[in-house]
Amino acid sequence: MQIFLYFCAMILNYIWISLILLAVLMGLVQAICYGNADIFSAILNSTFDSAKTGFELSLGLTGVLSLWMGIMKIGEKAGAVNTLGKAINPFFSRIFPDIPKGHPVYGSMLMNFAANMLGLDNAATPMGLKAMGELQELNPNKAKASNAMIMFVVLGASGLTLIPTTIMAYRAQLGAANPADVFLPILIATYVATLVGLICVCITQKIKMKDPVVLGTLIGLTALVGLLVWGATKLNPSTLSVVSAAIAAILLLGVICWFVIQAMVKQINVYDAFIDGAKGGFQTAVSIIPYLIAILVAVGMFRASGAMGMLEHGIAWCFAACGINPDLAGAVPTALMKPLSGSGARGLMLEAMTAHGADSLVGRLCCILQGTTDTTFYVLAVYFGSVNIKDTGHAVACCLLADLAGAIAAFAIAPIFFG
DSSP: OHHHHHHHHHHHHHHHHHHHHHHHHHHHHHHHHSOOTTHHHHHHHHHHHHHHHHHHHHHHHHHHHHHHHHHHHHHHHHTHHHHHHHHHHHHHHHHSTTSOTTOTHHHHHHHHHHHHHTTOGGGGHHHHHHHHHHHHHHOSSTTBOOHHHHHHHHHHHTTOOSSOHHHHHHHHHTTOSSGGGGHHHHHHHHHHHHHHHHHHHHHHHTOOTTSHHHHHHHHHHHHHHHHHHHHHHHSOHHHHHHHHHHHHHHHHHHHHHHHHHHHHHTTOOHHHHHHHHHHHHHHHHHHTHHHHHHHHHHHHHHHHTTHHHHHHHHHHHHHHHTTSOGGGGGGHHHHHHTTTOHHHHHHHHHHHHHHHOTTSHHHHHHHHHHHHSOOHHHHHHHHHHHTTOOBOTTHHHHHHHHHHHHHHHHHHHHHHHHO
C-alpha cells in the first residue's frame, strides 16, 4: 500500500510541477513571440488571487461541515443509523455473505456510506478506517484483501452521493443562482458508477445477483433513476433546475427532522450531540487549506499564462471532430484528476467555476464529476494501507471501471440538464 501512496504523491507532484513550469514557459513564449510584456505580471497576480480564493473557500466550508457532522452525530446517538441498517440488512447480508449477521462492522460501514451520501468528503474517512479494521479481524488471510473488504472499498470509491453538501456550499460561495441544481445529475451519475462497481465485484466474487432481494433492489433503484432521467428530458432546463433544488431541499430537511425526532423520542440531548459532532467540522475544513491553495495556485498560473485555454481548445476540437459538444471540453482535466487526487480535482472544479462561471455548463459538469465518485487511488491506498493489506485482488480494476462509468454518465447527463 505504500506503493499506492507513493504513486499518488508522485503523480500529483509531477502534475503540480508541470503546471507551474508550463505556465512560465508559456509566458516566455508570449513575451518573446507576441510581445506580451504584461504576461508575467498576470501570472504572478494569479498566484495571489488563487491563494486568497483557496483560503476563503476553505474557511467558508467550515460552517457546512460543522453543521452536517453535528447532524450525523445526532443520527448516530439517536440510533437512526441502526434503523437504516435494519432496513438494508437483507441486501447487505447478500452482497457481504462472509460477514456474520449482526456484526458491529455493519454499523461502521453504514456510517461511512452515510457520510459519503451526505457529501462530507474527508469526514467519511475515519468511519471507513474503523470498518476496515473490523473487516480485517474477520479476514483469515491478513495480507490479502477479503471479498468483503473489496466490496466495501469499491462501494466507497464509487462514492454514492445522495446529497452533495460540500459541492452545493462551494457553488453558493462562487455565486451560483441555484446551488442545489446539480443535485439530480450527481445522484444519477453517482448511481451509475456505484451500480457498475457493484456488478463488477458481484461477477468477480460470484455473488448470486439473481437472488430475489439483490435483483429486486437493483431493479427498483435502476427504475427510479431511469424515471428521473426520463422526467429530466421532459422539462426545460429552468424548470428542471427548480425541481432539482426542491427535491434536494426536501431531502435535506427530511434527514434533519428524522434525526432530531428520533433523538427526542430516545430522550437524547440533541443540542449536546450536535455540538459534539460539529467540533470536528473546523479541523476538517482547516486541514484542506494547504492542499486547496497549492492546486489552485498552480492551475491559476496555468490559466493566466494562456496554456489552459490552449488545452481546452485542443480538447474542444477533438470533441467536435467526434460529434461531442465542444463546450464540455473544459471539464476533462477534472475528470482525469478525480481518480488520482481529491484535492486536485476539487481545485480544478473550483477553478473551472471561477473561470467559466458557477452556472456555466463546464462549471456544473465539473461539480457533477466531483460528486460522482471518490478518489480511487487515495481510497485504495489509505483503506488497505491502514490494515497492511498487500494483495488488493480485483479492487483496482473494479474501482477504475466504476470511475469510467461515472465519468461517461456525467458527460452524458450534463447537457440534458443544462445544455
